[in-house]
């Protein structure tokens with residue numbers, strides 16, 4: 192299995208997971224052209240993409256969907272509420288035959304992979320994060336959550352790989368240039384996971400199975416990749432395990448072999 196962050200941050204998010212025959216994207220918040228060029232830059236084949244699982248309807252997660260509907264035959268996996276919210280936000284209709292409706296808390300068999308969406312606290316209509324079991328490995332993609340819930344900890348147990356949000360440094364956000372309303376939104380229980388909360392989450396889910404943690408959805412304005420890395424590296428080092436730590440960026444793709 193391989194994981195790639197094609198882009199990560201407040202300007203657009205796209206994760207890709209491959210088993211050698213098929214690729215599933217999680218979110219498509221960059222342009223279709225960027226998805227194609229970044230996949231090809233990693234020598235991944237666009238024609239192996241079979242599906243797009245969506246976490247929620249914020250623009251940085253759904254930007255490419257209108258073009259994807261026109262140019263590909265990819266299946267769109269999302270909760271019915273999120274599908275509807277995408278239709279409203281983009282002013283389009285997603286044909287039923289293109290969709291696999293998901294229910295948070297219920298696992299879906301997608302092309303032999305087990306896809307388990309679960310609810311996360313975020314200011315969207317029906318936001319989810321994903322646990323995926325494929326080829327004997329367990330992967331988690333957990334972003335856009337206001338705080339580390341007990342449910343998320345439960346879904347992140349004994350993962351081999353985790354892409355986890357490490358959105359902001361609390362002090363940088365507080366002292367930074369964002370307007371007070373936006374600061375309050377990000378800091379709220381339905382906002383984004385801080386570096387500190389990300390580290391706390393890791394402390395709760397670390398296990399001998401865990402091989403790689405990739406920090407994702409870093410704010411360019413309110414975070415510093417070195418600070419995000421430092422917060423999580425401390426926790427991983429204390430555990431005494433051998434967990435590799437990566438940081439995904441907005442501008443470049445990052446590939447992890449699992």
Ligand SMILES: [Zn+2]
Pocket residue numbers: 247249313315335
């Ligand atoms: Zn969001």
Ligand SMILES: [Zn+2]
Pocket residue numbers: 201204249251252335408
């Ligand atoms: Zn987001």
